[in-house]
Each structure stands twice: as structure tokens, then as C-alpha cells.
Amino acid sequence: MSAIPSFLPSTSSVIAILGANVDANSSYLTGTAAAPDVIRAAFHSDSANGFSESGVDLMHNPLITDMGNLVPSSASMSSLSAAAQTIIAHDKRLLTLGGDHSITYPLVKGVRRALCARGETRLNILHLDAHSDLYEYDILNQNNRYSHASPFARILEEGLCSRLVQVGVRTHTQHTRAQAAAYAVETHDMRSISSSSWPPKLSFDGPVYVTVDLDVLDPAFAPGVSHFEPGGLSTRDVLSLVQTFAGDVIASDVVELNPSRDVGSYGMSISGEAPSGVTAMVAAKITKELLARMLESAEAATSSSTST
Template sequence: MSIVRLIGLPTDVNSSFLRGPAKAPGHIRAALFSDMGNLATESGRELVQDIAVEDAGDLPLDESSADDPRIEAAVAQACRDGATPILLGGDHAVTYPVLRGIAAVHGPVNILHFDAHPDLYDELGGNRRSHASPFARVMEEGLATRLVQVGIRTLNAHQREQAARFGVEIVPMRDFAAAAVPTPAAPLYISIDLDGLDPACAPGVSHHEPGGLSVRQLLDVLARVNGPIVGGDVVELNPDRDLNGMTAAVAAKLVKELCALA
């Protein structure tokens, strides 16, 4: 039986526009285990029955320099314990220490990344740990061999240069076709920024970027992934901007489908 370890990362200290994602992990859990649905995934595999789920709760993050090592250590420990870590963000800056923890056990990985933004800034506002910069740090450190980004629709000149520098494969939203999205081989990590979805599908995010993926389009790409994955995250839910828990429900759905790939 597959084992998944859910780890909440309640931090948004590196957000560049609005805060709020630090509140997200509890909202995702509430939606995931709510009586409004069940624990079956679209593959037919069910959480608990077919996929053991360990909820490690939220890490005690305090917006200090100790947070990154805490995240890295918790993720590495999950991997060493034979569990697949699924992270509940939090802003997207957390993906960098998460991947340091993954690489400490599995070595460099391939990444499938869903987002409106490439998050490749060398720095934003002087912050090299900005949630707009995690994949620049990941690629600089050689934590990933291959990075495929899907749903991108905010590619400016600087990030275009960064993508070329690091050999990033970008699937722009305007060219999207699920069947044409490259799905990297194992070891594979999947990072889902909820603002990769169109705001009509996920209004509860800090950065609304129209023209994005539908939930079904994202699921169609996930359905093409050959598991097992080594980990994944769902980040950037901002409960302060959500409508009737709609985006939290979407986040929970995506967490379930990541679990099905473990």
C-alpha cells in the first residue's frame, strides 16, 4: 500500500503582494476530509483504503531563518520513512526547501510545475527567497534535472532569459493541449500553484491571472503521469479571497489526485 505524508507549511512571509496563504493548510484539510465528498480519486484508488495517509499536521514555522531547514528536514525524513510527502502551502517559496529535502534522499529530480508564473526571478524586490523565485534557486543548486512548466501566461523578458539560462521547458497557456504536455520521467515531483488555474475556477488566490487552466485540463495532464511520484505540493491558496470554500475544494481535489500518483 502506498503511504502519503501530508505536511502543512503555514507560511507566506515571502509573498510579494498579499498575505493569506499561511492560513491555507487547515482549509485544505477541512475540504479534503469533509462529508461533502469522499476519498476516492479519479483513478479509482481511495485514500485510506488503498493509499495510507499520514497527516503530520503543520510544521511550527515562525518566519525566521530556521523555517527552511525545518521544511527540508521534515521532507527528507518523510522520504527516508518510505512515505511520499505531499505539502500543503503556504506560498510558493516553500517549494525550494521542499526540493532540497527531496534531493537529499532521491538526488536531483524532474519537476512538472503548473502555474500562471514561471517563478524564475533572480530576485523580486531584493528578496531572493521571494515566492516569485523558487525555481531560480532550485535550478541554480542543481536540485532538478528537468523542469516543465505548464499554464504560463506572464513570461516577461527577465524570466525568458532565466528560462533559457536553465533550460526550462515552458508550455504557454495560449498553446495548451493536454496531450502535448511533456510528462517527465521518474523521479518526478509535481508542484501546483493554484493561480495556474483560471480565476473562474480558483478565485481564492492572491494573484488573479485570467486566461488560465480549467480544473479538468490540469487533471487531464495529471492523468498522463506515470507514477509513482516522489512528492508534490499544492500552494498559494489564499482563504481570505476564497468564495464559499470553492478554491479550498479545488485544492483538496488536487491533493487527492497527487496522492493517487504516490
């Protein structure tokens, strides 16, 4: 699918899934544009099931609609912003499968516009990543301010979030440290994280956008990414954080799976299915837990509005 369908999710659904086939803004390797359908295949793989760890059936759930893929036609990816704005404006929640991390800036912009239109000025971001993605300038010298090294610089420059919390960073430069300090970014970098203090006790006031770059994981757990950065989180670390932080998850994304670098997708299942790679299965697992959190948030919001 090369374009977003012209319809919105059904009135009964509360979450829209959207694929973003983007890798033109990558700084090292391409290949992430193929990831959305690879994650979907892993999500539906016969080797697992469609339930979250909390017992939510995500495979056959009328509250979730998959809207297919969107291939943005410009560097600024305005079509992604428009899609996100439309979905949130119709009181849905959005989970996007990337794609490289450049997609987060236009998605956040669209979510922010929709929230502001209904009088909500708060938008928190929980960002899991090996990299801060705070570069002010184009690190490739290609006159591209929208590369995957810069989405949070653009977000902060435009005041699109009220709070940015970054977890798992282990590649700061002097420039990105200065950027983080200038914009009061809350950082839980790998040097400050210990097993005794994990997961960090995070609580957010107002809507939360969760963005998971798979290279936040140590390469031992997620080899199918473009940038190997040793010393990262485990899969259980990421799942524990997703499951335990306090906040109303309005939107999320899972980015930077590079299927061409993944391992384990060999052989054939007894049903004739080509097995998914290790990192694709990790991405699908994280996607399931994010969907469960978003359904939980939607239920809590409905209960709150009903009681008032």
C-alpha cells in the same frame, strides 16, 4: 499544530501529508499560511467523498499519514528541508499543503538530498503555475532571495533538479524568459496550449516532484488565490494532466490557496458543518488526484523491486 510531530509515518504508510504554514514570502497578499487546515477541511467535507476518480479510497487509507503542520522559523525554511529529507530517506513519499510557493525550494532541496544519499541523481519537476517563479533577484527589494517569485531560480542555481517542465505560464517578462532559456526550462505556456493538444504528452525518466500553484487555474475556477491571472487552465485541464503524465511521483505540493479571498463558504450543512469555499474544494480535489498518483507510483515501484 505549530510544529512537525517528532514521529515518522507508521511503517505501513507510504505517503506523508505535511502542512506548511507560510506566507511571509508572499509578494502581494498574505493569508496563505492559513490554507493547510482549510484544504484538510475541504478534503473531509460532507459535500464530497474521499475517493479519487480512479476509485481509490483516500479518506480511510492506512497507506497515508497526516503529520500535521510545520511553521518554519527562518526565511530559508531549513526545517522544511529537514522534514522532507527525513520522510523521503525513510522510503516514504511526501505531499505538502502550502502555504505560498516559496516552500517548494526547501522541499525540493530536502527531497534531492535524500535521493542522492541512496544514489539517485535524477529529480524532475512538473510545475503548474501562472507564473514561472524564476526571478533571480528580490522583486520586493527586501533582501529576500527566498520569496515566492524565486523558488525555481534558487532550485536551478543549485542544480537541484535534472529537468524542469513548466505548464500554464502566462506572465513571462524579458528577465524570466531569459532565465528559462539559460537553464533550458521546458515551457508549455498558455499561448501554446490548445484544446486539441491537451493534455501534453509528458514522460519523465526518474523521480518526479509535482508542484501545483492554484493560480495556474483561471480565476473563474479558483478565485481564492492572491494573484488573479485571467486566461488560465480549467480544473479539468489540471486534473487531466495530473492523471495522465508518465512518471514516478516521489513528492508533490499544492500551494497559494488564500482562504481570505475564497468564495462560497457561507451557510451551514444539515450536519452543522461550515461549507468549504470553491477554491478550497478545488485544492482538495487536486490533492486527492495527486495522492492517487503517488499511491500508484509506490505500487509500481514495489512491483518493480519485487520482480527484480
